[in-house]
Amino acid sequence: MLKIMLPMIMLMKFKNNWSLIQIGLGLLSFFVGLNCFSNMYMYNLGFGLGIDYLSYIMIYLSSWIMFLIIISSSQVKFKNKFPTMFIIVNLFLLLSLYLTFSTLNYLLFYISFEMSLIPTLILILGWGYQPERIQAGIYMLFYTLTLSLPLLCSLLFIYYKEGSLTMLLMKPVYVLNYVSMMWYFSSIMAFLVKLPMYMFHLWLPKAHVEAPVAGSMILAGVLLKLGGYGLIRVLILFQKISLNFSWLWVSVSLTGGIIISLVCLRQVDMKSLIAYSSVVHMSLVLCGLMIFSWWGLMGAVVVMVGHGLCSSGLFCMANMVYERVGSRSLLISKGLLNYMPSMGLWWFLLSVGNMAAPPTLNLFGEISLIIGLMSWSSLSMLGLMLLSFFSASYTLYMYSLSQHGIFFSSLYSCTSGKVGEYLVLFLHWFPLNMLILNLSLVNGILTYS
Template identity: 80%
Template sequence: MLKLLLPVVLLMKFKSDWKSIQTGVGMLSGLVGLMCFHDMYLYNLGFELGLDFVSYIMVYLSTWVMFLVIISSQRVKGENNFFDMFLVVNLFLLLSLLFTFSSLNYLMFYISFEMSLIPTLILILGWGYQPERIQAGVYMLFYTLTMSLPLLGSLLYIYYYSGSLTMMMSGMILDGGYMSVIWYFSSVMAFLVKLPMYMFHLWLPKAHVEAPVAGSMVLAGVLLKLGGYGLIRLLFMFQKVSLNFSWLWVSVSLLGGVLVSLLCLRQVDLKSLIAYSSVVHMSMVICGLMIFSWWGMMGAIVVMVGHGLCSSGLFCLANMMYERIGSRSLLISKGLLNLLPSMGLWWFLLSVGNMAAPPTLNLFGEISLFVSLLSWSTLSMIGLMFLSFFSAAYTLYMYSLSQHGIFFNGLYSCSSGKVREYLVLFFHWFPLNILILNLNLVASVN
């Protein structure tokens, strides 16, 4: 694992050279891509770090998204807006993500999980656009920290109970009355807030709306996946207890997903709409993970990867629009097809991904989740039916309202897109549609 961690640390040395860091992170993501040729359960072991299939997929997603973040944040360099500090914060965030996804020890996982909060907060507070970013940062900090403290207590109790905090060596917790229920809830809630689950999701739209493009892309692309990854790692210990509460998580998530979809249909802020759509996608991931089926786990991982690429690309597009028009409001930024005709194609392609239409990765993931949920309970068909319909409805609403109509008269002219911007959008779209050709890699997780 040192061959991935040391380059990130060394790149911090070149903080004043934007192109070197951009190239370095790109080469690092290429290196991670070449590591997929293995047939072992765990590999790259050392220093209580190691990768298995799930970790590898998440590490690859982290390095890829961070590479795209640095390309799309060129405006920070152009305006000389403390860009050297900006690069250091992003690299530190990447380092904490690599530690989180490759930790084999629960305590180390917890520390690096919390460590990723600090650079995200600095990104929102330092490079955000509006004065409300302070409130958004505080929301995110307190939602996450409040639910994370019980997790620390739970991990220490696991060490006392089983004598080890190494993953897969800690014993399974038996269903031993109300104490095991409290223990289970204190362990799980930190990850459900990070995902976020409906009712604990209020920090997410605020953080997304106030964050710069880098913050939004990393939040949507990788940081939400920390919750799903944590559940995959921790839930196997609480199988007996968790099966008693599957009905709770599935019903709250499906109902919450439908309500948030309806909320999406009345958003006028574009970033807010994309942020709420993330809550809808993640609600299905929670359902897939909580019912303990192979199809559910496989679907959850595929949806997490697909959503990471698709949502990050949509935030990137929203930022390109914001840089030209100066507003994120769908009431002002209409008729973009007249101003940015080439960009209209990318809006369409990424909107197709967001509504899980073929041939995107999201389609396979959602089919897997549908199969797992229907095999668990046929009653869930009602929630899934509404969820699918409304996710297509709000995506069409976003696309048609932003692309069609009469454009803002106050806008005299604007650039129809740079090669760099189209390259970033292509790098989001290409893996999202090509990975569906080789799904045996993801299916072999199970």
């Protein structure tokens, strides 16, 4: 793990050289890709750090998204909005994500999980657009911190009982009583907020709307996946208890997903619509994780990766429109095909990815989740039908309203797109559609984890 972390820490030394940081992060993500390892459960055991297949996929996703963030945030450099500080904050965030995904100790996992909150908050407060960003930052901070304190107490209780917090040495809890149920709920609530589950999601649209493009991309691309990753790691301890509450999580998630889909159909803010669609996708991921099935876990991991790439690309495009039009409102930024015709193709490609059309990763992931949920309970078919229908509805609503219609009359000149912007969108779209050719990697997760 040190061979991944040390080059990234060394990049902080060259924080004044924007081009070198871009090339360095690109090479780093390339070398992480080459670091695919043999079929073992844990790899690189040493210094309390190690990775399995799941950690490897998440680390690769983090490196790739951060590489794309630095390319798409070039306005920070051109307008001289404290570019050095921007680089340091992003690299520190990447370091905390590396630690979170590669640690073998629950306490270090908790510390690095919370550590990622600080640079995200600095990104929103420092480079956000409106004065409401302070409220958005406070929402995110307090939602996360309030429900992560019970997780810390739970980990200390585990240490008191077991004498260790090493993940591989933990014994599952089989006794079902009031104490174990409180212990279970206090352990998973922090991850449900981060995911975010319906009813704990109010911080997410505010944070997305007020964040700069870098904040939105890292939030959608990686930070929401921290919740799913944490649930996979923690639910190993509470399998017996969690099976008794599967009905609760699945029913809340499916109902909440349908309600949020209807909320999406009423949005006029482009970024807000994409942010709410993240809640819908993550509700399906939560269902897949909570039913403890092979198909559910496989689908959840694939949807997490696919959504990370697709949602990050959509936020990137929303920012490109905002830089030209000066507004994120779908009522003002209509008729984009008239003056950004070549960008219309990318809107289409990423929109169909968002509604899980072939050949995207989202399609395979959602099929796996639907198979898992229907085998768990045939009654969930109704919720899944409505969820799939409304997912397609709000994506079509976003695409048709933004691309068609009469464009705003005050827009007298506009560039269609720059080479760097097309490169970023291609690097989002290419892995989203090509990774479906090699899904044996996902089967490896389940076989060896």
